[in-house]
Amino acid sequence: MIELLGMARGALTLNAQTFNTLKQSPNVFRQGLALVLVVGLIVGGVLGVVALVGEILTPPAQQIAQAREGFRQTFGYFSSAMPPEISRQITESFEMGLRIGERVTRETRSPLPEPIGVIFRQSGAIVSYPFGWLGGFIFFGALVHIFAKLLGGRGTIAQMLGVTSLTVVPHLLDAFGFIACLGGLLSFIAWVWGVVIYIKGVAVAQEISVGKAILAVLLPFIVAFIFALLLLVSVGVLIAVASGGK
């Protein structure tokens, strides 16, 4: 645990020794994985407990009333710019959804009492939180690893994923996501901080310059954008040819 805390502090301050020590470790991937799981469980745990307490303390009828009030406030801004018929249909559909919610809580029963269901659902969300991160992290890491290799990178995939896992540390701030306004701002700060750590991690893991590391991180997006553009152009050409043939 002390080792993890030291790693976290070094990551936040972009300490070169922390990055290099982690890269040289024979258990680089295991340590990185542990960091992702611990940070993910802390963030997921805080958010999950807040949601759990909110759900248990607020009766279903009050939750529905809050959702109705929230919809009225948010939709009120947009509805004036909409044709009245569309605005009426959206409101009617939303009200139907709320009525379904009310009736489900009133008229349906599950074998176990509802509070246990709430606890189960939030426990599932807490446990799933770090694994949700892991999926995206490993997929993106594998792509960046390929591009870093093309740019002359010399790290292994285990070193790449292990060192770049330090990017999750600032995301501890995501635990404050439940605070209105401030939560969003803190998450944005965490994201920017995380990107900086990720680039540094790629540079260290692959032994390439920061410029090349930035390029390696950006290339998956650039390639995806080019593919999407090519796909759009191809579809456009096909439609043009098809309509021209008529």
Next chain:
Amino acid sequence: MLREYFGLGLGALFLKEEVFEKMRQDSGRVTKGLILILFVGVIVALVALIGNVLEWATTPDLNNLQNIILNELKQMSWYRQNANNPEFLRGFEQGYTQWWQFFGGTFKVDVLGAVTNVIVNPLALALRWLLYGVVASIVARMLGGKGTLSQTLGCTALAVAPEILNVVTVVPYAQVGGVAIWGSICAYLGIKVANELSPWRAFWATLLPAIAVVFVAILVGCCVSVAIGAVLSGGAR
């Protein structure tokens, strides 16, 4: 014995190349690989069964839910405006039934499926390993690999290791992401070590079998579609 399998699985999970190397040198690699796959498959399915039962126990009665949604849809203005049109009513009932069959299934907790999965899951994992391992071995040899089929099979069996993460589904409503891509990375290491390939050749030897499987699936799909189309048009004449 159990400790050995535990070490193999954990080492592969943490992408330790020495574990793949150890498997490559092992004389009983294919048997060990198969046992590891079956073991992981059964454990994961058993644990998921517990999670499924707990989910089922906290899921509301779906028949009741289906009726509530239907009743509420019938209160909508567009429904009431067309309530006297028999054609609309017939189409609505049909459309709603079809929609529920598709969408209602997302609410359903399939406990029976989870029970059969205790047998199906390990078998499916083993079949996937055999198919992928054989194709990967052929591709690796074409790219200059030096490993035998049994070495490739032994090492790629370790790609099952990330599946063990699915044990968290013992917690109801828990989901795990990244298992497939993690498994692919393990397969890459397995092919690289088993065949003593360079990283790039190992990359292509890992990717090409997957592309080949997708290509064959598309080809089979097209052939089946053409065949069905031909049969239907023949029957219509």
